[in-house]
Amino acid sequence: MQIYDLIIVGAGAAGLLGAGTAAEKGLKVLLIEKMEKPARKIRISGKGRCNITNTKQHDDFLAHVYSNSRFLNPALRNFSNFQTIEFFNSLGLQTVIERGERVFPESGKAWDVAECLVKWAKKSGVEIFCNAKVKSLNIENCRITGVNTNFGNSEKTIEAKYFLIATGGISYPLTGSTGDGYNFAKQAGHTVTDLHPSLVPLKIKNHNIQLNRLQLKNISLSLYVDGKYVDDEFGEAEFNRTGITGALALRLSRKAVSAIIAKKHVEIRLDLKPALNCEQLKNRIAREMQTVTTNYALLCKMLPLQIVNIFAEKANIKLQNRITDADIEKIIASLKNITFEICGFNGFDEAIVTAGGVSLNEIDSKTMRSKILENLYFAGEIINLDANTGGYNLQIAFSTARLATQSIAKQLKKSF
Ligand SMILES: Cc1cc2nc3c(=O)[nH]c(=O)nc-3n(C[C@H](O)[C@H](O)[C@H](O)COP(=O)(O)OP(=O)(O)OC[C@H]3O[C@@H](n4cnc5c(N)ncnc54)[C@H](O)[C@@H]3O)c2cc1C
Structure with missing residues (x-):
């Protein structure tokens, strides 16, 4: 033999x-x-x-x-x-x-x-x-x-x-x-x-299906476990039917999965404008307000259309209303932080590693x-x-x- x-x-x-x-x-x-x-x-x-x-x-x-x-x-x-x-x-x-x-x-x-x-x-x-x-x-x-x-x-x-x-x-x-x-x-x-599973899509609690297939560029995602900052990533993210995927979410997934397995409270915080601080955002909004008057028109200028409704809901502002100072504060706060609670992760059949x-x-x-x-x-x-x-x-x-x-x-x- x-x-x-x-x-x-x-x-x-x-x-x-x-x-x-x-x-x-x-x-x-x-x-x-x-x-x-x-x-x-x-x-x-x-x-x-x-x-x-x-x-x-x-x-x-x-x-x-x-x-x-x-x-x-x-x-x-x-x-x-x-x-x-x-x-x-x-x-x-x-x-x-x-x-x-x-x-x-x-x-x-x-x-x-x-x-x-x-x-x-x-x-x-x-x-x-x-x-x-x-x-x-x-x-x-x-x-x-x-x-x-x-x-x-x-x-x-x-x-x-x-x-x-x-x-x-x-x-x-x-x-x-x-x-x-x-x-x-x-x-x-x-x-x-x-x-x-690692490098795997994360599931969002009470996920809004309207986000499915939304792709975001030049954003940052931060991972928080039990309210404490763990890590952040800058680049592109994508939503699917159950939650969040794309390079950034996948990179955060290893630590997120470990925390979920350990039954900790896991959040992903989305910063839609990581390159701008609150003051710079205020100036940007002031510039946009020279041509728009409603929250809807303002947000359409600043965000992909697919996310406008969900953003308004999260920011607690009325889209058809005229823009007020209070709205501007809420918009800025939400542009810098939309929080998603992560309740799980996809299985091995979708894990890169x-x-x-x-x-x-x-x-x-x-x-x-x-x-x-x-x-x-x-x-x-x-x-x-x-x-x-x-x-x-x-x-x-x-x-x-x-x-x-x-x-x-x-x-x-x-x-x-
Ligand atoms: C969709 C996807 C995209 C990826 N993209 C990248 C990328 O771009 N860059 C990167 O660095 N990594 C990437 N990865 C990860 C990377 O591909 C793997 O980490 C790497 O291929 C592991 O190599 P390996 O040889 O250890 O195992 P594998 O490539 O999984 O090979 C193992 C082989 O063993 C064979 N085998 C298993 N059991 C038996 C058995 N009983 N008898 C005989 N044969 C058996 C399997 O059929 C398989 O061919 C990706 C992974 C996935 C799933």
Whole structure:
């Protein structure tokens, strides 16, 4: 029977990059993927454009990583965001840097990133089995000996010297990430921390459906937990049928979700004019009042039409009335703060990433090796690491996978 040097379970971002790295080092690598094609999640990432990484400097980059960014330090030093860009460029995939230091393929197609990785992995000698689902691990004398794998109706045990679990999290399960790897980790004796959706839309209590699809630009959102300021973000937000989404809300969602789970009172405060202070707003309103007389006409000048009625309701002003000094005070106060009570969050099927995973205490951050089984390694979203939107999550997958398979290659060399 064929014995591989390395079996990688999961042909996502981590699995593909790890597999190609190991194969380039001369290892005989098998990559097992349960879907019909590798990298389904990459193909839909970044709204179909794939935000590959981010060009923030090391410490700034780590500031966007949870649950313990120090854990990522060795992996990111070993294969940095800048090396990721060079890597893709060397494969002929040109990249562009956009607002927020986010890196995208120049073609604007996530599909190209996925294909580029698959082509490179195959060219490097990686064997890829698709439509093959790993069911469980074979463990003997503190080592994994093989993976029990379903191929349609038949089941086979495939053996190897080393194993890397790169099965991702449990979010967007239609892409194949259904959390199987957590069971493998538990089978190996690992602790899996509580899992919850992150980068996920937030639900607003008594949400006004008229807000559905409203997009707001150049606004700021602040997160308050039990009345205390926690964080704020500036940029774009979008409302949906149940609450608030868009880049800002998603970024605030990790802390909001934790607070909701802890049964705390969570609010999002919307500042519609973050660039103007109250005095500047007063001057702006005075200028507008040279041509308008009613609250309605004034608000139409200052806000998107879709929000005018709701704004008036929240500000407690009568739209058809002539503008009074008291109205101006209320308008200014509401422009700077409309409060939404957050009562929940959407599920894993709408979460960009899973927070939680295989406990960091049980993985060696310098090698990605399990501290429990000596020939087991982890990479990517399965680990209890996640990050903001902005290309950080894919970089976590790339850096941890590169480090894991380089470490495996070193181990193999030692044993010759
Ligand atoms: C809609 C969306 C958009 C995103 N956009 C971005 C973005 O632009 N930039 C960014 O940085 N991050 C983005 N992310 C997050 C990022 O895509 C993930 O964090 C990253 O893909 C994780 O990589 P991974 O290899 O660990 O897991 P995955 O990419 O999830 O890959 C895991 C693979 O393992 C396979 N698998 C699972 N179980 C088994 C099994 N039992 N047997 C065999 N195979 C198995 C799965 O089918 C899957 O192919 C996005 C996520 C989503 C959902």
